[in-house]
Amino acid sequence: MSSELILGVETSCDETAAAVVAGGTEVLSSVVSSQVDLHARYGGVVPEVASRAHVELLTPVIAQALVEAGVEGRDLTAVAATAGPGLVGSLLVGVSSAKALSLVWDLPFIAVNHLEAHLYSAFLEEPALELPLVALLVSGGHTQIIVMDGHGSYRVLGQTVDDAAGEAYDKVARYLGLGYPGGPLIDRLAMDGSPMIDFPRPMMDSDYDFSFSGLKTAVINHVRKNPDVAVEDVAASFQEAVVDVLVTKARRAARDVGAKAITLGGGVAANSRLREAILEACVDDGLQGFVPSRSLCTDNAAMVASVGWYRLQSDGPSPLDTGADPNLRLPVTI
């Protein structure tokens, strides 16, 4: 394994993160400073608050990542930062800092796509994943089924036509008065409930696209009509409907494209029921199934450094006038 060291920087949303990764897969340090407490009182991420917090937190977070890895700036091979998609003010903090450090240390700068980074959390822990694979990318902002044919070679087979899966978790949790972010709270509550309510499985019969907005409305209507329903059962039933749709479509995609493996990425990939169900499906279908550790599913900079390493080999450094792009798309092959 190459000992090339990449410093990764991640500030696309509400986690300020920095990591040092050797040779694309060996995590020497991964520091994540969550701003969740700052945003919880507003029930969601406030972009201006997030950017200001990144400005305060990023320098100490990078310093800690270097110390924990036992390296200094001059030991590094390159500095990689998430350039999009995400909140533009937040992205700018990470991109500007990474460029400044690359100039000071005279190192290449690499602009990283946040969605590609979520895909690479699987490769960080299991570099021997078989290709082609189907990745289910499920976060607060995205829900996509991606076919990965090779490193840097992707096709998007389907995506949500309205809310992302994580957004649905967050909105249902807010309606139930659980707090923010909703995903982990519903996940925990669902463990004490039973999936007895038969919520709709939207767009189950159409190819690979998703819709979660109607499911959220169905949950709200059910609770309005049945005010005494146990919140644990609502959580478990909602979660079962989401996971059922996600897993059914990922399996269908894997079968249709002849994939050898299925992986998960993004914050919702931390969900207990989804992790269990996708692995069961892979066993049934004779596929390699791999779910990254929870800490690598939610936003972190180790996945950014990993993509930075692969992209440095394939494309070389990014120009220093590369900007932050809040709407950056995954680079697809067709």
Ligand code: KG4
């Ligand atoms: O990938 P991520 O950290 O940030 C984005 O790029 O969006 O994903 C955050 C999303 C939130 O919607 C959060 O509620 C959801 O991931 N999430 C979960 C769980 N942990 C985080 N959803 C379901 N179950 C979980 N355990």
Ligand code: ZN
């Ligand atoms: Zn993310």
